[in-house]
Amino acid sequence: MSDGPIENDINRYLWLVVSPILLVIGTVGNLLSIAVMRRSSMRASQASVYLIALSLSDIVVLYTGLIRYFIREVSGTDIRSLSTASCKVHITLVYMSLDTSVWILVAFTGERILSVFKPYKVKNICTRITSLVLIAVIIIVMLILNSHFMYGMQPLTTTKDDNTTVTYPCWPINSKYKHFLANVWPWVDFCVFNLVPFLLLSIGNTCIAVRVVMSQRRARKVRGSEDNHASIAANGLSTVATTLTTARGPPANSSPPASASTEISYNPKLTNRRLARCAVSHAFCIPTAFCQRSENQSIGGEHRLRQERPAAYNRPSLKLTEQAPPMRTSARNDRTSSMTAILLLLNIIFLATTTPVSVFFIIQDSWSKRVTTAREQALFKLTFTVVNLIQYANNSLNFILYCITGSRFRKELQAMLFKRNRVFPAGGVTVRRPRALEREITGLHTRMTVAADDNEAQAQTIPSGNNLTVPVSRQVDTHI
Incomplete structure (x- = not known):
């Protein structure tokens, strides 16, 4: 325990305890997710392309953003202070990987919308090649969007009025760029990282949920109608x-x-x-x-x-050429429902974990100017730590979400981990x-x-x- 405010001790313990837990869970979980999605039965779905890319981007986020704070608390060394290149490259990779992860989720939602509304055309529209091209475009766009850090950030050493020297590991290159980072960039980042994805995901999730509910109701009516016709037919065979x-x-x-x-x-x-x-x-x-x-x-x-046939019995009009076989339709519906459940939970968790950190960065500059005491400074740092750990939890816990909501994912994971061998x-x-x-x-x-x-x-x-x-x-x- 230090002599300062208790918030400083809580802040340090959070980085030392929670960070390695999230790193271990995120690393193992994302690697297992990639292994499961690469199995032959899962590769048939276009969703596997997006989920593999999402797992890779989450790993990059954890090993650029989260691990920096853990190393700094353990050794007192900041990765960004090692050199000018480490400052520029590191901050660019952190922001790019975070934005890429979000927009891969948006692209995945778009693919799910097509699979729900156009189930017979989605394989022609969303091929494996188009998915890979779309992911590559997302990475390039996010790299260009965050490339301004390569120009404007560098380590800075300055002398204060009391002749003390202060070294900043990664600081704006001039006052204009500092004003941009403090007043303009938080709003741009909020729109790209949270607001626009929030709107798109909300609209997409609403459309998917409504469509799935309508499809389930229609399926129940069709099954009830088929059972009714089958009962009538069984009773009417003797009177044909x-x-x-x-x-x-x-x-x-x-x-x-x-x-x-x-x-x-x-x-x-x-x-x-x-x-x-x-x-x-x-x-x-x-x-x-x-x-x-x-x-x-x-x-x-x-x-x-x-x-x-008797007048009481009317054979239903069946368009067999437009319908898939019952077993194949059931299997496709199971796959769609499983992936849709995974997507809905991913989107909900994303919105809950990224909104706090986005709001914090918007009010960060004005809040820091009002800090006057050591207790307020400690509370400010603790808030920063909590919202960042919540954000990194989103990149660490996707594997658990897959296991909770994805029945196919659980079956494939069990088949991969517990497959039995036959010995002669x-x-x-x-x-x-x-x-x-x-x-x-x-x-x-x-x-x-x-x-x-x-x-x-x-x-x-x-x-x-x-x-x-x-x-x-x-x-x-x-x-x-």
Whole structure:
């Protein structure tokens, strides 16, 4: 404990204790984020490009801005006081990396807006190349915007009225530039670093949230409608009336009477749920429909069935060519929801952590002029320390935010950290089976099974000009 105000001790302990914690968490977390985003299953998403760039910029922020204060408290050496080049380059890198991190988040929000409003066009608009080009443009623009530090900042040694020498590690080169830094630059930095991103992110988040809520409501209505139609179809299968019309005339050896009962047979391997969907639309399956009067009746000729459903049942209009398969749509919705949740929380945390430091720099000059006592000076420094640590927390804790909100991110992290090896005792060789390959094998097996079912269903259709013995399988009796 020092003899001065207690705020000085709190200020020192914050830099010595909180700074290394944020450095360790930020370094490990951002490196893990980069490793997860580079996995094959995550690289398919354009969001991985922005999140990797965001993690890299956060690492630069931590190892240019935060580490400077930690080293200064530990050793008493300021990085900016080492040379003129270190002064100019360091302050430029700090401001550029902070601004770059913010605007990468803005670009990520724009990509999410397109993915929510134009899900079928976003892959054509936001390619991996365009994302990389946009990130490069952001870096160049932010470097140009903050390049004035390369001209106006340098170490300065001056003598006060009492003949004491004071050395400033990084000080404005003249009075005009000092006035610019004190009165003009804080407002420019506030607009670039906080105000404009705040407005863009707020508008973007509002649009995304409204769109996601509307999509979820519409999806619930569609699912309810499908379940209703499936229930009606299941109840109406027993009352389907089928009228037989003959394309080439009735067969020679068979002339069913008008009162003959007719049966419709589907592939016996079809599930009850799929049978119900078959009644809604034949696009879901190929029915093996037969006309017969008795079990195992032999019929011939080329026939065409016209099914007349009861008035109470109306088949819904489906535009299958404009809709993705249900499983693929569900997977895409899960990916969109996961990335959208990550983005919304990132934006909220960004606004909460960057606003205090931006406001402090605006009032810093006027506040410092009103400081007259040691206690007020200590309180001023403590406020500076707190708002800066809050700002650097934003660059350190993104990994934790990903784990909290991103279900896909958590799964990929678990797969990367806890993947199991398969060992063959004979040769002692360890073989890792990629999860992506395992999913591909499972998908291929599913597609082959569906194709086999469809081929079997087609094999049971009525051939032209031949006699056919109709099997009895999942038949539903109907009457003309």
